[in-house]
Amino acid sequence: MKKNLYQNKINKVYDYLQYNNIAGAGLKELSQIADLSPFHFHRIFKAVTGETLGEFIVRIKLEKAAKLLSDSKATISQVAYDVGFETPSSLSKAFKKRYNVSPTQYRQGESINCKVLHPSAKPLSALQASSIDQGRHALDCKA
Secondary structure (H helix, E strand, O other): OHHHHHHHHHHHHHHHHHHOOOOOOOHHHHHHHOOOOHHHHHHHHHHHHOOOHHHHHHHHHHHHHHHHHHHOOOOHHHHHHHHOOOOHHHHHHHHHHHHOOOHHHHHOOOOOOOOOOOOOOOOHHHOOHHHHHHOOOOOOOOO
16 A cells, blocks of 8 residues: 555656756655655655666656757757756766767767666656656666
8 A cells, every 4th residue: 555655656756857847856845746754755766766866867857858869959068958967068978878879979860778777776667657658758778
């Protein structure tokens, strides 16, 4: 029973992060959305998703960046700022680490070869298929 309750709370946070500007989203704000204390939220988030909140936020930013890179003509710098990276170089470094190609290479048609940052990370569909899968992007890395 509690597992389902926690999944629902984490899904609320996931939905918020998918559809809002996540640049300023912090532990306090997100724990309030989940209606949990910051300490409890951080612990439950990791248990449910297999990722820390920080890892999860970076992954969401990278997925949004990849979508923008493939669907728009925005510069890499603009994409970096639009998805919440402080500098274009921080986007490039994280993108290369996650997908094994630079944003420029990806835009030029290179295939993505994902690295899973944490082997214990669960696919988002394992959280709750209904709300999670709607926001999934083809570039999600799977264990």
